[in-house]
Amino acid sequence: MRIFIDTANIEEIKEINAMGFLDGVTTNPTLIAREGRNYREVIKEICAIVNGPISAEVIGMDYDAMIDEGRELAAIHPNVVIKVPLSETGLRAIHSFKQMGITTNATLVFSANQALLAARSGASFVSPFLGRVDDISNSGIMLLEDIITVFDQYSFPTEVISASIRHPMHVVECAKRGSHIATIPYAVIKQMIKHPLTDAGIEKFINDWKQVF
Numbered sequence: 001m002r003i004f005i006d007t008a009n010i011e012e013i014k015e016i017n018a019m020g021f022l023d024g025v026t027t028n029p030t031l032i033a034r035e036g037r038n039y040r041e042v043i044k045e046i047c048a049i050v051n052g053p054i055s056a057e058v059i060g061m062d063y064d065a066m067i068d069e070g071r072e073l074a075a076i077h078p079n080v081v082i083k084v085p086l087s088e089t090g091l092r093a094i095h096s097f098k099q100m101g102i103t104t105n106a107t108l109v110f111s112a113n114q115a116l117l118a119a120r121s122g123a124s125f126v127s128p129f130l131g132r133v134d135d136i137s138n139s140g141i142m143l144l145e146d147i148i149t150v151f152d153q154y155s156f157p158t159e160v161i162s163a164s165i166r167h168p169m170h171v172v173e174c175a176k177r178g179s180h181i182a183t184i185p186y187a188v189i190k191q192m193i194k195h196p197l198t199d200a201g202i203e204k205f206i207n208d209w210k211q212v213f
C-alpha cells in the first residue's frame with residue numbers, strides 16, 4: 001500500500017518526505033484554507049517537494065468552473081491530480097478530464113456505487129472517506145472492502161485512496177484489505193512511527209551502555 005499525506009502544510013510534508021516512504025499528497029479546500037496561503041503557490045511548492053501524485057481540488061461546482069479550474073491546476077505540474085467531488089456534474093467533469101489526459105481523484109465517496117460510477121467515468125483514483133462513515137455509526141472499512149471487491153472483480157485500473165483516516169489501526173485495516181493507497185494526516189503518521197516498547201528499548205540500551213562506558 002502506498003502512503004500519501006493528507007495535508008497542505010509545507011513543513012509537515014518536508015518532515016515526512018525526508019523519511020523516504022511518502023508516495024504522494026492529498027489536499028482539500030479545508031486543508032488549504034487552514035494554511036491561509038495562495039492556493040496555486042502551495043500546490044506548486046508541494047510538487048517541488050514530493051515526486052508523486054498531488055491532489056488539488058476544484059472549488060467551483062458547475063461544469064465549466066470545474067473544467068477551467070482543473071485545467072489551470074493541472075498546468076502547474078504533471079503530477080497534479082484534479083480532485084472532483086462525486087456528483088452528476090463531477091462525473092461529467094471526470095469523463096471530460098479523462099478525454100483531455102488529465103488525471104482525477106473522485107472525492108467524497110461514501111458508497112460502492114459512487115466508486116463504481118467514478119471508475120467507469122474514468123477516474124484515476126477514488127477516495128472513500130472512511131472516518132466520516134464511522135462518524136455516522138457505519139463501517140468505513142466495510143465500505144472499503146466493498147469497493148476493493150468490485151474493482152478486483154473487473155480489474156478496474158482505478159486506484160483506491162483510503163481517506164479520512166483517523167487513527168493508526170485504520171491504516172492497518174486498509175492495508176489488510178488491499179487498499180492501493182492510504183492518505184494519512186501528519187499526526188496519525190507520527191503515531192504509526194511510535195511504539196512504547198521501542199522507546200523503552202532505546203532508553204534501556206542507552207542506560208546499559210552508559211553504566212559501563
Ligand code: E4P
Binds near residue numbers: 027107127163
Ligand atoms: C482526502 O482526500 C480528504 O482530504 C481527507 O482525508 C478528509 O478527511 P477528514 O474527514 O478528516 O476531513
